[in-house]
Amino acid sequence: MSFKLVNVWNPKGGQGKSMIAINLAAAAIEIKLKPLVICQDPQGTSTLYHQGGKLPFEVVSKIPNEKPDANLVIIDYQASDWKVPKGKVLLMPVKPARSQYKTYADAKKRAEAQGKQVITIVTDANHQRADEMATAKKLVEKGAFHVPASGVFSRADSDLVTIFDPSMDRAYKVKERRKEFLQILGAIFTGMLKEGEGLKNVA
Ligand SMILES: Nc1ncnc2c1ncn2[C@@H]1O[C@H](COP(=O)(O)OP(=O)(O)O)[C@@H](O)[C@H]1O
Ligand SMILES: [Mg+2]
Numbered sequence: 001m002s003f004k005l006v007n008v009w010n011p012k013g014g015q016g017k018s019m020i021a022i023n024l025a026a027a028a029i030e031i032k033l034k035p036l037v038i039c040q041d042p043q044g045t046s047t048l049y050h051q052g053g054k055l056p057f058e059v060v061s062k063i064p065n066e067k068p069d070a071n072l073v074i075i076d077y078q079a080s081d082w083k084v085p086k087g088k089v090l091l092m093p094v095k096p097a098r099s100q101y102k103t104y105a106d107a108k109k110r111a112e113a114q115g116k117q118v119i120t121i122v123t124d125a126n127h128q129r130a131d132e133m134a135t136a137k138k139l140v141e142k143g144a145f146h147v148p149a150s151g152v153f154s155r156a157d158s159d160l161v162t163i164f165d166p167s168m169d170r171a172y173k174v175k176e177r178r179k180e181f182l183q184i185l186g187a188i189f190t191g192m193l194k195e196g197e198g199l200k201n202v203a
Contacts, residue, residue, distance in 0.1 A: 001034075003071045005087040006188055009111075012103035013079030016093035016123035018045030019153055020184075021076035024091075025057045026162035027181035028072045036070035038063055041078035052160030084111050089188060093121045093147075096135035119187055120144035145187070147180050 008021045018039075025035035035057045039046040042061040050059035058070075077085065084090075090111050094104040104120075111118050122144050125136040140146050152171045156163050163181075168174050 001067065001069060001071050003068060003073050004188065006072065006074045006089050006091055007077065007085035007087055008074060008091045008093065009077045009085050010092050010094060010104055011080055011082045011107050012100055015095055015100060018076050019123070020091060020093050020121060021074050022046050022049055022055065023162050023181050024185060025074055026164035027178070027185050029056055030164060030182065031185065033072045034070045035072040035074060036060065036068050038073065038075045040075060044076060044078055046076045049160045054161045054165065082107065084114050084116065088117055090116050090118050091121060092118055093123045095124045096122055096132045098131065101135060119184070121184065122146045124149045145180060145184050147177065150177055152177050
């Protein structure tokens, strides 16, 4: 099986890398893809979720030697890793508080200098903070996705499930959040079509 590789990367911790990685994998299942998450940190968040036993996909802590039995491979990078990942597509989650933004901007510049396709996802912007909403708006105007601050993530987190878990079906605004992940997935594969690789690679 050939696969699409997605790197979830931002050297700053706490930006939503693991949250994006596991929920994107869960979104992939909704559209009949077979995802695999590689948690670069063996003590990392996605490994912890996996140990919870309720994820509908595998999480491993090493890049497999053999071609994985998956058609979407998502690597959840750890904080402080400044090395621009291999592979064309980088997903960069960023929380729009000012202190977090600079690391993202520096890292993005580095990645783009190496020809990477960066998809930015603004996570956790607080509607009560005008400065955060202004930064989010600016990024969205430039093509970023926005996954707003939302209680569904803390609820899912306390149960070690993704927001696509059936136990989350009635959670407040979960439909909107799920839709955002499906849209991000769409962008990943549209980007791939632009590169001329075609969807045959994920069939
Ligand atoms: N849009 C969001 N709304 C609410 N909480 C969020 C959102 N995005 C991320 N979080 C929370 O922020 C915290 C850090 O996210 P995490 O994925 O562990 O970051 P990283 O992997 O970049 O260190 C987690 O508790 C996560 O649930
Ligand atoms: Mg993490």
